Amino acid sequence: MSDTRTAAPAPTAAPAGGAEPMLAVRGVKTFYGNIMALKGVDVDVHRGEIVTLIGSNGAGKSTLMMTIFGQPRAREGQIVYDGRDITKMPTHEIAHLKIAQSPEGRRIFPRMTVFENLQMGASVDGFGHFDEDLLKVFDLFPRLKERINQRGGTLSGGEQQMLAIGRALMSRPRLLMLDEPSLGLAPLIVKQIFDAIRELNRAEGLTVFLVEQNAFHALKLAHRGYVLVNGLVTMTGAGRELLERPEVRAAYLEGGKH
Structure with a gap:
């Protein structure tokens, strides 16, 4: 059954203007041994945005998050943060870049x-x-x-x-990356966590990159979203737009899985 709850107000529009993204992931391929986990991923996160990456378990979401931090290292492609190429940078140095x-x-x-x-x-x-x-x-x-x-x-x-x-x-931080913050939590706690993320973005202008299986809450919260399937981005768009797409609803919102 589709979710019929009343949606929360849409997030305030993030700053636009065609500026270079704060975080740019370009053609990133990541391997575990001979297994390719990320197959050429492109993702942009602009200043002041909440961007979410949704997908099923095993899609490669956490791998992308860890690859941005250098563990594991991207074998191909480029990761640029605040105009600086961090693709080969050690993890402890990345942590000092805010x-x-x-x-x-x-x-x-x-x-x-x-x-x-x-x-x-x-x-x-x-x-x-x-x-x-x-x-x-x-x-x-x-x-x-x-x-x-x-x-x-x-x-x-x-x-x-x-x-x-x-x-x-x-x-x-200037960029906060959250990996599955709702995993295993009761619905009331999940709401508190997502309300806190929304408030940090609204009051502090904090840029957030959110990896989530909970597509309903993540897409309600996000300015923009990406759908990752088997290591490839298959869809991107405004959070509310993705939330209304039949293929997204069928894959991630049916059966009360939110």
Whole structure:
């Protein structure tokens, strides 16, 4: 059955004007051994946009996210961030270019407290705005303030996802990359996570590249979207436009899979 819920207001239009994209992925091919996982992917993310990449499990979404960060390395093609070719750049150097990633599976430091995890995120920026940024994260995710001295591994799945995003934000990124932030979370927590992403984009102008299986929420949120199938981009367009396409609805929105 198709989703019949009332759609949230469309996202505010992102800045346009034909400027060079903040992130440009061109003809990227990535391999695991002899298996080609990405088969020549092209993706643009412009400043101030929320761009989502949707696709089924195994389509190559997380591989693209990791390839942008240099692990694994693109065997062919080019990745340009803010006018700089980062295709061959080491991962630790990419992290210092104001790109932050909240990876699939959250990957927080389970034995560290919430506070210590956030300190780890701030270390990339040299702790120059630690107190100010800590308040912003706590304002966005009040639950983290309540759990400030609790070990990360004892948090709920939703709290761990909030912590993973908060840790990424502590590095003061200009581009925030989120890999499956809704995975395994209850619907109410999913809504809180997506509301936080929307607010970061609206209030801070933060550019977001979002990889998601949850096509309904991701396309509602995004200014633009890409559909990835078996390592190839098969469709692109405005988020709301893709949400209404019959082939997208049939593949990703039928049967309550949202």
